[in-house]
Every structure is written in C-alpha cells, then in structure tokens.
Amino acid sequence: MPSSPSPAGATRNPFTQVETAAVGVSVEHLSKNFGSLQVLKDVTFSVEPGEIFVLMGPSGSGKSVLLKHIVGLELPTSGRVTVDGKDASSEATREQVRMALVFQSGALFNSLSVYDNLALYPREHQITDEAGIREKVMHALKILSLDGVDQKSPSDLSGGMKKRVAIARALVMEPQLMLYDEPTSELDPVTSATISEIIATLKQEYHVTTIVVSHDRELALNISDRVGILMDGALISLGPPSDLKAPTDPHIAEFLYPKIDLQHPRFKNLETTP
Amino acid sequence: MKQLNNILEGFGSTWLLLVRSLSYTATLPRQFGRFVEQCYLIGYTTLPIVAILSFFIGSVLALQAGRSMQDFGTQQFIGSLVGLSMARELGPVMVAILLAGRVGSAIAAELASMKVYQEVDALETMNIPPARMLVLPRLAAVLVMMPVLTIIGDLVGWFGGAIVAKYTKIISIEPESYFAVLRHYTHFNDVINGLMKAELFGFVVVLVCCNIGLNTRGGPREIGASVTRAVVVSLILILVLDYFVTQVLT
Ligand SMILES: Nc1ncnc2c1ncn2[C@@H]1O[C@H](COP(=O)(O)OP(=O)(O)O)[C@@H](O)[C@H]1O
Ligand SMILES: [Mg+2]
Numbered sequence: 147m148p149s150s151p152s153p154a155g156a157t158r159n160p161f162t163q164v165e166t167a168a169v170g171v172s173v174e175h176l177s178k179n180f181g182s183l184q185v186l187k188d189v190t191f192s193v194e195p196g197e198i199f200v201l202m203g204p205s206g207s208g209k210s211v212l213l214k215h216i217v218g219l220e221l222p223t224s225g226r227v228t229v230d231g232k233d234a235s236s237e238a239t240r241e242q243v244r245m246a247l248v249f250q251s252g253a254l255f256n257s258l259s260v261y262d263n264l265a266l267y268p269r270e271h272q273i274t275d276e277a278g279i280r281e282k283v284m285h286a287l288k289i290l291s292l293d294g295v296d297q298k299s300p301s302d303l304s305g306g307m308k309k310r311v312a313i314a315r316a317l318v319m320e321p322q323l324m325l326y327d328e329p330t331s332e333l334d335p336v337t338s339a340t341i342s343e344i345i346a347t348l349k350q351e352y353h354v355t356t357i358v359v360s361h362d363r364e365l366a367l368n369i370s371d372r373v374g375i376l377m378d379g380a381l382i383s384l385g386p387p388s389d390l391k392a393p394t395d396p397h398i399a400e401f402l403y404p405k406i407d408l409q410h411p412r413f414k415n416l417e418t419t420p
Numbered sequence: 421m422k423q424l425n426n427i428l429e430g431f432g433s434t435w436l437l438l439v440r441s442l443s444y445t446a447t448l449p450r451q452f453g454r455f456v457e458q459c460y461l462i463g464y465t466t467l468p469i470v471a472i473l474s475f476f477i478g479s480v481l482a483l484q485a486g487r488s489m490q491d492f493g494t495q496q497f498i499g500s501l502v503g504l505s506m507a508r509e510l511g512p513v514m515v516a517i518l519l520a521g522r523v524g525s526a527i528a529a530e531l532a533s534m535k536v537y538q539e540v541d542a543l544e545t546m547n548i549p550p551a552r553m554l555v556l557p558r559l560a561a562v563l564v565m566m567p568v569l570t571i572i573g574d575l576v577g578w579f580g581g582a583i584v585a586k587y588t589k590i591i592s593i594e595p596e597s598y599f600a601v602l603r604h605y606t607h608f609n610d611v612i613n614g615l616m617k618a619e620l621f622g623f624v625v626v627l628v629c630c631n632i633g634l635n636t637r638g639g640p641r642e643i644g645a646s647v648t649r650a651v652v653v654s655l656i657l658i659l660v661l662d663y664f665v666t667q668v669l670t
Pocket of ligand 2: 327
C-alpha cells in the first residue's frame, strides 16, 4: 500500500496510483414519498470531494433510501441530487462517475465465487484482460486481508467477511465515490472497529469521497469529517463529529446516548402483577 | 380496475424488457459462456420429462384413436393421427408447458431472489444492465433449445404410438405400415409449423418469467408469490397464443 496520502481534491486509483479529481455530492431539497408515506422531507446537504461524511439516524429514518437516491436507484419525488455536478438519476452519470455502494446485506452474487464477484465489474466493462483482472482482484482481496477466500462461495462466509468482500468488490471498481450502508451493523465490536479502520484507510490512501450510513456512534466519532443526523426523514443536525460529544437537542442525546431507565414509562407495560 | 391496471403494467414492462434485452444483442458473443450454461440448464432439466411425457402422450393417442377408428375399420390410419397431432399441436404445447413448469419457475425464483436480496440493485450500481446479463442469454438459449426439445418430443411420441399400435390387440398394426402412413400424411411443413409454435411459446415463457422475477418487490415471501404468478401467467399465455397462432398458421 502507498504510504503518503494524496493531496486534497484528488482521488488516487488504488491499482494504477493515477490521480483523478475527487467528486462531490450535493443533495438539494430532496423529498421522497412512497405512496402516502413521506420518507424524506426536504433534505439538503453537500459532501465535499475527498471528505468522509457520516449519516446517522435510527432505523427507518430513511438513510438507505437517501443512499439509493445518490446512486440513482430511486428517483426523487421533488428536489435534486447531483454527483460531480451531474444529475444522479440519469444513466449517463453512472457511466461518467464510478460510484460504488456497499449494501447493508453485502448483496454479493450468490451464484458466483468470491473471485467472480470481484471480477464481474472489470470483465463486464472489458477493462483489461484476464491476467490484469486477476491482479486487480487479488490486490483488492489483499488490501482487505481476504487472502485465500477467493474460491469460496459467499454463503460460506461469516458476516464480517461478507462485508469485507463487498468492500473489496467496490474497490475493484476503482470508485471516485464510495457509499457504505451500515457497514458495521450486526458485527461484533472488534470486527466493527476493523471495518471502520478500513473505511478510514481507504479514504486516506486513495482520497475517495466517502459517505457512510450508520448508527454506530464510535464509527462516526472516529473516522468522520462531518456528521449529519436524519430523523423521521428530516436532517436535524449537520456538523463536525465533536458536536456529538455533548448534544444539546434532547432527541439527539437520546438517540446517541440511550439510557436504560427501568422507571421509564415504556417499561410500565411489561410489568406483571401476580 | 386494479387487475386490469396490473395486466397492462405487466404487458408494458415485458415489452420494455424485450426491447432492452434485444438492444444488447451485439454482446452475445462475449456472453457465450452464459448462453451455453443456460442451454445446458434448459436441456438438462426438461429433456427427461419431455421424453417420458411424449412417450405416454403418443401411446394414449394411439390407444384412444385405435378404439374409435376400429369401429370404422380405419385403424391403419392411426399413424397419420398420431403424427399430425404430435407435430402440430401436442408436441410444442407440451414442451412449452413443461418449460414453464421447470425452467420458467426456476428463472422466476432465481431472478426474484436476486432482486429481493439486492443483487439486481448491485448490478445496476455497477452499471451492468440486468437485461444484458440476466435476460439476453436466457432468451437466446431458449430459442436454440426449443426446436431440439420439440423434435425429440415428436419422435418419442411417434415411437410410443407405434409400440401401442403394435401390441394392442384390437389395433395390431406393424410399425412399418404405421410409419409409412405417418410419413405419408405428416409433412415437413407440419413439423416446421410446430417448431415455430414452440419457438414462440418458449420465448414468451422465458421473457415473462424473467420480467416477473425482476419486478418482485418486498421480502423473501414475495419470491414464492412471483414463482406462482410466473407459472400461471405462462400457462395462460401458452394456451391463448396457441389458439391464435393455430388460426394464423392453418
Ligand atoms: N421501496 C419502498 N417502498 C415503500 N416503502 C419503502 C421503500 N423503501 C423504504 N421504504 C420505507 O421507507 C422508510 C425508510 O426506510 P430506510 O431508508 O430503509 O430506513 P433506514 O434509515 O433504516 O435505512 C421505512 O419506513 C421503509 O419502510
Ligand atoms: Mg437501512
């Protein structure tokens, strides 16, 4: 791995070390309805080139839906999302900007081996010959300490390994923009810390613009440049991670530092009187 | 009203999928591996059952026809009846129905599960159109395999008829005369006619099952619902299309 970080504003290709301009993302007054359910409410923020932006929020607050808008899998009901200044919903943008989304479930292709999962993108886009692809795939597996799993089937991997394979598959795309959907959920604290380190390292080494959706407070505090908090589809806070240490808003405080209070009204229903 | 809406929507999305898939036809040579894999899958899953069913359909045809033809003393024409029915109608329709049950359901299940587990979304973010990678090789494979399966079905059915004709007491026709009559009355055109039907049915079944699989929404429960829908819609389409195509082709 190269040791010196890229200068700001440039993405370093993990394979060729060639530097290209990093891309920014801008979300403007984005609203999304599914039928009568309003999932996103007038969300506005932007992510600077080369930044790690962490989006936090409780389950069901619309984080995954927001990510899908950035990669163009969902269309806004109103408002606009642009990536590198281009409309995220147009197919042309996907051809011009390499975006990689690491799905919460990993979304690995179950019928393909780990190797073929990673090799699919360069093969389909005819990026190099098989030898070149092999080199890329093996290099990506090595970066994520996945040596020796290349011939395994995704269904034989543990949760943490699946996430790492999904990240490796994204890395092979040589992305200018990396998006992670809850990369540390369902993982034990040690594996979570490893994944956080990987995300931070990839960003430092290659200067890829990174958006991480998570409700992992440690991840946000440790690796983010800025943090946004989404609740019920609205962005209620946006600022540096230091803001998270002593939140003033009671809702945010409750979300970030939940207390188990046995006297809380929500426990009253559970009480049984003999 | 909602039902009609769903039917129209299904029709529209199927057309769209067809147009999309065909627009990638030029990529077929480099997807040769996938195409061969699909051919193998279609052949491997349907051939044994096509052979067994055609044999018995041919036999039953000969048996039933033998009974009634014997009343008129015309049982020597059994070969023409079995030959024509198998080639023009029963062969293609039966192969298509088996294709829907075995291959169509498998396609719907596989694509629905890829959709539900976000593999299809992953393909899209990788800028790999599902129509190109998942649908096109299957459409190409079914076009190649349907005639093969139908011809095998026809031959086995004719053969089944011949055996019944020989060993059923009231019929007792030697294979030589059975096949002589069959050949005299069943023309090359009749076989081609049946193959054209088979191509159409097979293509429609695969296209519809792909579309239903790819349009699955919701959780794992919906995979089962999609498979059922794919098979039911396929069967209805086979029989409805058969009526119209038979009218046009006669
Ligand atoms: N395709 C969809 N159709 C209907 N409702 C959806 C769809 N996708 C998400 N939702 C709803 O949007 C809300 C937010 O979902 P999501 O973004 O997945 O939450 P999270 O913040 O946990 O990632 C949920 O109430 C979910 O049920
Ligand atoms: Mg989510």
